[in-house]
Amino acid sequence: MTQEHDFLIIGSGVIGLTIAATLKQKNPSYRILLIEKEADVATHASGRNSGVLHAGFYYTADSLKAKLTVAGNRAMKKYCQQKNLPVNLCGKLVVALNETELEKLHELEKRGKLNGSNVRLIDVEEAEALEPNVVTHKKALYSPDTATIDPKAVCLSLKNDLLQAGVEFRFDTRYLGRKDNVVQTSQGDFAAKRIVNCAGLYADKVAQDFGFGERYTMIPFKGLYLKYTKNKTDVRMHIYPVPNLKNPFLGVHFTKTVNGDIKIGPTAIPAFWRENYEGWGRFDAAEMLSVLGHEAVLFLRNSFGFRDLAQEEIKKYGRDYFVGLAQKMVKSIDPAGFTEFTKPGIRAQLLDKKELKLVQDFVVEGDQRSTHVLNAVSPAFTCAFPFAEFVLNNHIKP
Secondary structure (H helix, E strand, C coil), X not given: CCCCXXXXXXXXXXXXXXXXXXXXXXXXXXXXXXXXXXXXXXXXXXXXXXXXXXXXXXXXXXXXXXXXXHHHHHHHHHHHHHCCCCEECCCEEEECCCHHHHHXXXXXXXXXXXXXXXXXXXXXXXXXXXXCCECCCCEEEEECCCEEECHHHHHHHHHHHHHHCCCEEECCCXXXXXXXXXXXXXXXXXXXXXXXXXXXXXXXXXXXXXXXXXXXXXXXXXXXXXXXXXXXXXXXXEEEECCCCCCCCCCCEEEECCCCCEEEECCCEECCCCCCCCCCXXXXXXXXXXXXXXXXXXXXXXXXXXXXXXXXXXXXXXXXXXXHHHHCCECCCCHHHEEEECCCXXXXXXXXXXXXXXXXXXXXXXXXXXEEEEECCCCHHHHHHHHHHHHHHHHHCC
């Protein structure tokens, strides 16, 4: 066993990295160990993120997401500028297709203004001046602060910062269990005064070893994007549809990447096991039985519209259908220009087993010995810096 650390952080996605960075800022003398089951940081959700920096207008004012997204957008842009990391300040339009969706645009504008987000409704002429290819009904919601960054580059930069600050990393080190304040791993046992669980897709499993998160389980959703390789000019900025505000997914949209590429997506296809990225890779039979069991209950009861969602999402495996959803938002796009799928991602989405509903806000539980980030779904990357401050101030209190 190594010397006891002040903090042991499980998981090196953006949340684990920013919590480590914030701890070091609070007290440079803290001895921090970060363990990661993969060979490097940001192998899963953080490194497969779309890179969109959200602006904070989707969320109700009583949510943590509402409180943290606007500040997170500014903080992430500032960090990227300080580190000379690329930022695409392209902005975003949310478009309506009919009168019902137009009413929802007004609701999104109202939410945004309550949250301090810089958003406003604009008419068709102004929308077309920003994005000549856009199609919308009477109005569009304009968010100039929505941007895109390179999430992998951000995480590698944070890793470098932490190494320079004396944080210890142990890669290829899989969490196996715990006994008191000792974490058991595939590379030996490590002791710490405080354990911080940022394990993403496995955060619920780790939390339950410590007696937390008992009412939750993780339901994985697969996100696929189709890349438009014909050119980078047919779409100038992010174009999003009006989302179904009853679930946490934003619908198929146009994304402008940090280097100007165009892609459409993501899907939100229910996955069969937690790391069900492609084919039978990382297959886990016990996980599949557990996940399918929960999904079967949700499907049969159509909890929160899960059956409808699943049936709709499965259709998106058909490329023509997938592209057709995006085509509704623009005047012209070449369907043949969408030639390749980007690296798939898995959304670690917490399910409340008692209420049979997806948890839409961030969830953190713990006590004086351990802290567990159970639900850090989108826009967690955008919120990462202020979210780390929130966790420290409210759940760790170092």
